[in-house]
Amino acid sequence: MDNNKALSTEQVADILHVSKSTIYDLIKKGEITSYKVGRKVRFTQEDVDNYIAKSRSLQIALSNKAFLQNDLVFELNQCCKNFIICGQDVILDVLSNYLRLNGVSALRAYIGSYDSLISLYQGKVQVTAAHLWDGDTDQYNIPYVRRLLPGIPAVIIHLTGRMQGFYVAKGNPKNIKTWNDFAREDITMINREKGAGSRVLLDENLRLLGISGRQINGYANETSSHLTVASAVSSGEVDVAIGSEKIAKQVDNIDFIPIKKERYQLIVKKDDLNTHEVMTMLKIVRSATFKKEFGNIGGYDTTDIGKIVAET
Missing domain, CATH: 3.40.190.10 (Periplasmic binding protein-like II)
Incomplete structure (x- = not known):
């Protein structure tokens, strides 16, 4: 693949599953490399890959407390009090924005479905989204939640259907x-x-x-x-x-x-279901406004959005 091919801001936003405004904020903070052609901002695939690699390295470093100095552990504990939603679809970015508007300090982690469930099991995130199909049962997510969260009761909440x-x-x-x-x-x-x-x-x-x-x-x-x-x-x-x-x-x-x-769904630990953060999240997801916003976008089926479909 051509790593020097020019990518637009919109294309990079799609790759990272974030909004264009987030990309501009990353540029402003110097977190992602870009260049200009006239007035237009452009990126190479290498720029995007380097940003993803740096983000993953930071997540690994923060999660490995054993290698932190004692005076930084306090900062990490403070950081981890945030409400972290894990997954890669733009619907989660919009959900996080609504949560922040409602006073919940929501952060995002851009990790694939399998690793997201492992992060939930390890307590690194509070909510994860998944679309993992099991060929033996023809089910989405339920078999994986049972395998990857052993001994932890969990609740699966339907978010959207996607083809x-x-x-x-x-x-x-x-x-x-x-x-x-x-x-x-x-x-x-x-x-x-x-x-x-x-x-x-x-x-x-x-x-x-x-x-x-x-x-x-x-x-x-x-x-x-x-x-x-x-x-x-x-x-x-x-x-x-x-x-x-x-x-x-x-x-x-x-x-x-x-x-x-496929069924794209949210997973939370059952012990967290009645927390203020999760209850606020469910209220947003089940609202007519949220459903209408994604019901009008191609590629999202909002039937049963917010419905608890399984408990493990």
């Missing part, structure tokens, strides 16, 4: 229709990072079909966003990728083949 599918070149010239096509010798894919919901959907289907990732051209080529994989298909670098329908509508020269209606 997952294949990004292919316009007109689908290679006639890619099923998971079996990924193993064809004339097909090259680009993958999502381990733990991402789209990656788990792929791996579970390959497992059920008895197909090894080693049989697939490009399987080891990983990236961290729907937009990046869609752009790789659009530019002709690869033939297929997996992602959400919403992103497919933002990228030229690709078609979207719907495969699976």
